[in-house]
Amino acid sequence: xxxxxxxxxxxxxxxxxxxxxxxxxxxxxxxxxxxxxxxxxxxxxxxxxxxxxxxxxxxxxxxxxxxxxxxxxxxxxxxxxxxxxxxxxxxxxxxxxxxxxxxxxxxxxxxxxxxxxxxxxxxxxxxxxxxxxxxxxxxxxxxxxxxxxxxxxxxxxxxxxxxxxxxxxxxxxxxxxxxxxxxxxxxxxxxxxxxxxxxxxxxxxxxxxxxxxxxxxxxxxxxxxxxxxxxxxxxxxxxxxxxxxxxxxxxxxxxxxxxxxxxxxxxxxxxxxxxxxxxxxxxxxxxxxxxxxxxxxxxxxxxxxxxxxxxxxxxxxxxxxxxxxxxxxxxxxxxxxxxxxxxxxxxxxxxxxxxxxxxxxxxxxxxxxxxxxxxxxxxxxxxxxxxxxxxxxxxxxxxxxxxxxxxxxxxxxxxxxxxxxxxxxxxxxxxxxxxxxxxxxxxxxxxxxxxxxxxxxxxxxxxxxxxxxxxxxxxxxxxxxxxxxxxxxxxxxxxxxxxxxxxxxxxxxxxxxxxxxxxxxxxxxxxxxx
Amino acid sequence: xxxxxxxxxxxxxxxxxxxxxxxxxxxxxxxxxxxxxxxxxxxxxxxxxxxxxxxxxxxxxxxxxxxxxxxxxxxxxxxxxxxxxxxxxxxxxxxxxxxxxxxxxxxxxxxxxxxxxxxxxxxxxxxxxxxxxx
Numbered sequence: 134x135x136x137x138x139x140x141x142x143x144x145x146x147x148x149x150x151x152x153x154x155x156x157x158x159x160x161x162x163x164x165x166x167x168x169x170x171x172x173x174x175x176x177x178x179x180x181x182x183x184x185x186x187x188x189x190x191x192x193x194x195x196x197x198x199x200x201x202x203x204x205x206x207x208x209x210x211x212x213x214x215x216x217x218x219x220x221x222x223x224x225x226x227x228x229x230x231x232x233x234x235x236x237x238x239x240x241x242x243x244x245x246x247x248x249x250x251x252x253x254x255x256x257x258x259x260x261x262x263x264x265x266x267x268x269x270x271x272x273x274x275x276x277x278x279x280x281x282x283x284x285x286x287x288x289x290x291x292x293x294x295x296x297x298x299x300x301x302x303x304x305x306x307x308x309x310x311x312x313x314x315x316x317x318x319x320x321x322x323x324x325x326x327x328x329x330x331x332x333x334x335x336x337x338x339x340x341x342x343x344x345x346x347x348x349x350x351x352x353x354x355x356x357x358x359x360x361x362x363x364x365x366x367x368x369x370x371x372x373x374x375x376x377x378x379x380x381x382x383x384x385x386x387x388x389x390x391x392x393x394x395x396x397x398x399x400x401x402x403x404x405x406x407x408x409x410x411x412x413x414x415x416x417x418x419x420x421x422x423x424x425x426x427x428x429x430x431x432x433x434x435x436x437x438x439x440x441x442x443x444x445x446x447x448x449x450x451x452x453x454x455x456x457x458x459x460x461x462x463x464x465x466x467x468x469x470x471x472x473x474x475x476x477x478x479x480x481x482x483x484x485x486x487x488x489x490x491x492x493x494x495x496x497x498x499x500x501x502x503x504x505x506x507x508x509x510x511x512x513x514x515x516x517x518x519x520x521x522x523x524x525x526x527x528x529x530x531x532x533x534x535x536x537x538x539x540x541x542x543x544x545x546x547x548x549x550x551x552x553x554x555x556x557x558x559x560x561x562x563x564x565x566x567x568x569x570x571x572x573x574x575x576x577x578x579x580x581x582x583x584x585x586x587x588x589x590x591x592x593x594x595x596x597x598x599x600x601x602x603x604x605x606x607x608x609x610x611x612x613x614x615x616x617x618x619x620x621x622x623x624x625x626x627x628x629x630x631x632x633x634x635x636x637x638x639x640x641x642x643x644x645x646x647x648x649x650x651x652x653x654x655x656x657x658x659x660x661x662x663x
Numbered sequence: 664x665x666x667x668x669x670x671x672x673x674x675x676x677x678x679x680x681x682x683x684x685x686x687x688x689x690x691x692x693x694x695x696x697x698x699x700x701x702x703x704x705x706x707x708x709x710x711x712x713x714x715x716x717x718x719x720x721x722x723x724x725x726x727x728x729x730x731x732x733x734x735x736x737x738x739x740x741x742x743x744x745x746x747x748x749x750x751x752x753x754x755x756x757x758x759x760x761x762x763x764x765x766x767x768x769x770x771x772x773x774x775x776x777x778x779x780x781x782x783x784x785x786x787x788x789x790x791x792x793x794x795x796x797x
Contacts, residue, residue, distance in 0.1 A: 221678065221728070225677055225704075233706070236676065236728075236730040236733050236734070237677050237728065237730065240729065240730070305679075308681075309679050310678075310679020310680075310681065310703045310704065311679060349682070350681070350682050438682075442777075442778070443778070476757070476759075551685050551686075551689065554682055554685070555689055555690075558781065562781065562782070571778075659702040659703065661701070663672075663684075663688040663689050663698075663700050
């Protein structure tokens with residue numbers, strides 16, 4: 134019998150066995166029932182019996198025409214939500230004809246310069262029948278304006294639009310890197326879009342506070358959840374301090390997004406502990422009156438850094454286990470990555486297999502038949518408690534550092550992630566952290582060769598031609614006037630969303646809008662921590 | 664004795680994936696190098712000019728967007744324009760095997776595709792910046 138000390142990937146102690154002592158003397162109301170505060174066991178009393186999670190595959194490449202075709206295929210094959218991948222110029226606020234971004238147009242996602250592109254992207258996709266998620270942050274408010282404007286053109290009322298914009302800038306400064314402006318005006322723009330959605334587009338999540346990118350940059354599961362909750366607190370503080378809305382008015386617009394990596398029970402515990410922590414923060418810090426305001430609604434992505442280019446079919450198995458952990462953790466939507474993602478833009482076949490992975494989980498394994506099947510497990514409840522204690526410790530440390538903005542501007546968060554990433558790399562190099570096919574059970578076959586995302590010159594030219602055509606045919610005077618109004622509004626305190634919608638409806642480009650705001654707000658300067 | 668070798672770790676292009684760049688920067692620092700990190704989204708000309716100003720021995724470009732050929736070429740050209748052909752350039756990231764020789768032909772001194780063990784990378788970089796005693 135081995136009593137050696139083991140830990141989870143994030144360093145939580147794991148005992149040889151757990152028994153009834155875990156539950157004895159603990160406050161069972163903190164475990165509670167599904168659909169009841171603090172939602173440890175899930176948001177809804179019926180769980181997946183009543184409603185499955187959303188199958189949402191991240192997709193988008195090249196031109197709006199190509200991406201539109203892929204979206205319609207995914208919907209036809211049983212996908213229930215869209216997830217737009219935009220190229221880097223779109224995410225950082227450059228137009229496709231900017232000489233600085235020549236190499237990047239349409240490379241890792243679809244190029245969107247003006248409303249004309251967005252109209253094509255959603256052609257023949259009725260926006261009142263689909264929910265659409267955008268992994269865009271710096272320019273998220275502009276993408277929201279696109280979506281509202283396309284909806285208007287389709288005759289869909291704003292109240293019927295559903296989906297999520299990621300719109301979470303703080304983690305971009307730390308890891309993903311698509312920042313544009315400094316934190317203070319960026320947070321203002323996020324608060325503007327949250328207020329706007331609460332008023333006008335109530336079924337749209339105006340922010341998806343995302344831990345996934347902390348995680349893929351090297352953070353462990355506890356850091357991922359704690360940093361993310363601290364980001365969410367930062368955004369909520371801003372809106373509450375403005376005094377125009379109460380927490381109960383805007384909390385339903387806030388959602389979350391995380392990676393689900395390999396440590397199965399730690400991932401389950403992460404979602405359960407995160408739900409409980411958020412519920413208590415919303416009630417205790419902000420004084421929410423509605424229990425529904427305290428609900429932690431989250432999407433997840435399975436894959437990412439855990440996928441390997443050596444023996445790449447192993448990735449199918451990794452993603453399937455991760456997906457099951459996410460479902461036993463109670464997520465609301467899921468993206469399962471394709472096995473070839475570490476080295477290629479996924480093919481139609483690998484994309485479909487990734488979707489099928491979720492469908493098999495939902496319809497064949499039976500894990501959806503009862504709500505929170507792991508609830509009350511001695512081990513899972515103990516690990517949930519341990520994870521929660523970690524979250525409290527990490528968040529208190531960030532508060533002590535002056536809050537998340539300060540901790541990011543000082544490079545403190547970046548340093549914590551770099552430390553963790555280096556520690557994990559040492560464990561992989563020494564073989565202590567096993568990766569099958571990489572540092573154990575290697576085969577002699579060559580690792581799969583990377584196929585960089587194709588950059589089709591004809592597609593790029595097509596994009597440039599459309600942009601030139603839009604600039605030539607739009608009502609130039611009205612476009613310039615809209616940009617001027619936006620600049621004036623940015624200098625004041627008015628909500629910028631109506632101005633952004635006016636700009637996109639006049640076919641101003643993403644680059645023009647971004648530059649207008651850069652002139653007022655300046656650009657972010659990154660601290661160089663490693 | 665001689666000064667420690669100086670290395671500039673740089674991220675050209677728009678790609679923000681800096682986990683690898685930071686790991687390499689830290690490993691080189693731990694191995695006794697003086698390391699400067701540019702941060703993300705740097706233009707090749709700016710990278711070359713920082714390299715000259717900081718008088719580094721070697722530039723490590725980290726590129727995960729697939730745009731390694733163009734960005735490496737531009738960096739090497741910018742160094743030549745600045746008369747700094749003595750500064751060596753190495754490339755790390757998601758480089759397919761077929762592009763490794765092409766990068767060496769462009770003038771890269773070494774290529775470290777993702778998955779290269781850090782120890783090996785550090786030793787290879789050390790060999791590149793150590794003057795050969797003839």
